[in-house]
Amino acid sequence: MAKLAIIFPGIGYTCDKPLLYYADTLADQMGYEVKRILYTLPGKTKIRGNLEKMEEAFRTLYARAEECLSDVDWKQYDEIVFFSKSIGTVIAAAYASRLSGMAIRHVFYTPLEYTFDHHPKNAIGFLGTADSWCVPNEVLRRAREQGIPMHVYEGANHSLETGDTLADLDTVKDVMEKTKRFLQG
16 A cells, blocks of 8 residues: 655744654654655745735745645555644645545644635644644634644643643654554544
8 A cells, every 4th residue: 555645844843843753753654655845935034923924935835845746646645644734734735625536634733724724624633722823722613613633732832842841742742642543543
């Protein structure tokens, strides 16, 4: 059975940061071919809270994702999962919505509200209550409306961290255990 995992990072949360690094490792151990999307935004523009800059960032990064994935023969895979973080969740959901007929599963690490504009299916999500890149209650409401289970971490920020190193390591372990169960199920 051919399995593909695509990693869609955030802007500052790259594939070598804990959630995506361990998701990549987990997928590899579970027999997935792993492909990482690598993108950056030019300049140091602050986009948090600025809808216009967020939309511009989305367009730029989405175009890069399209370029990175242009050679993928989607039909050769029996199973496809998109792992994504932050703005990467929006890009992954938008990209999947354009692959008609493909059964893509999603693992959303700290999704933004805009992720749900693309009506993702077969997904699971993880969110901190102290995430400053979104309105956590809005993300939870939209996920609930679309039937997407969300796992919530009290006091955790946009990286699912609280500042307590050992507690943060426990969170990463919990997230990966739930991610693995989702992939197995």
